[in-house]
Amino acid sequence: MIDFLLEPLEYEFFRHGLLAALMVGSFCGLIGAYVILRGMSYVGHGLSHAAFGGAVVGFMLNLNFYAGAGAMGLLAALLINRITKNGRIKQDAAIGIVTTAIFALGVAIISHVRTFNQSFEAALFGNILGITSGDLVVIALVSLSTVLAIFFMYRPLLFSTFDHDAAQVFGIRTGIVQLMFSFLLTLAIIASMNVVGVTMIAATLITPAVTARLMTDCFSRMLIYSLIIGAITGVAGMYLSYAFNTASGATIVLFGAALFCLTWLTSHVHGRRMAHSYLHRRHHSGQTTLPPRGMEQNETRI
Secondary structure (H helix, E strand, O other), X not given: OHHHHHHHHHOHHHHHHHHHHHHHHHHHHHHHHHHHXXXXXXXXXXXXXXXXXXXXXHHHOXXXXXXXXXXXXXXXXXXXXXXXXXXXXXXXXXXXXXXXXXXHHHXXXXXXXXXXXXXXXXXXXXXXXXXXXXXXXXXXXXXXXXXXXXXXXXXXXXXXHHOHHHHHHOOOOHHHHHHHHHHHHHHHHHHHHHHHXXXXXXXXXXXXXXXXXXXXXXXXXXXXXXXXXXXXXXXXXXXXXXXXXOOHHHXXXXXXXXXXXXXXXXXXXXHHHHHHHHHHHHHHHOOOOOOOOXXXXXXXXX
């Protein structure tokens, strides 16, 4: 067991990949908790496609990979928020139009130039074992920014997530909060592109958070659980990919999915046992009693 854990650490590429997976898993898990509760799961998927289109445009303009992806991702977030501001156009429709158009622009440029750069393949499917020291610096900065932003914006995000109208009554500028969170989500997606790829970023955002949601109905605990699950998923996925010689990004996502299935089955069995026990006691006592925790209406406590 010790050899299984220590042997891969002899290689620099694995150490870089492991550290990147740990950081990406952690901040994606943290942001993901807000993503699913704010109903923004499709936003993460769409922005990742827009970031890919930006990376291609950046390549054509001789810009840094992160500069092109970041600029187009932030532009997409701005356009989506602007289009949906008056409420006439729903968010999912705006995402479908804006992000798909930017992704299509990237595909059109690639097909026209006829030179498919390796970095684009890494952006699409991930290349965590090709993570450089520069990539680690970017991921570390995004990780730090995410934690600080969540800490200082905790109350505005909390209010606007659970009760949008009440947040406005208390003077919270929900439009600005939404825009800032979209920017934060975009940064997380860009930093994750070389780790799991555009096609699987949504899973790294959503799976840890949904798994944590099955474990608790307390939001603050959900944040902590989601962060921990994301970190564990990243590290475990890296070791399993090394052991079975599989793609690292795909293995991380598959491990997260397996963990979700296990948690769901456990919670399902536990819920059925609680329901059976409650009904059995009620039948024999002949009294009306409150249902046990977990059988009441599904709510998320702060």
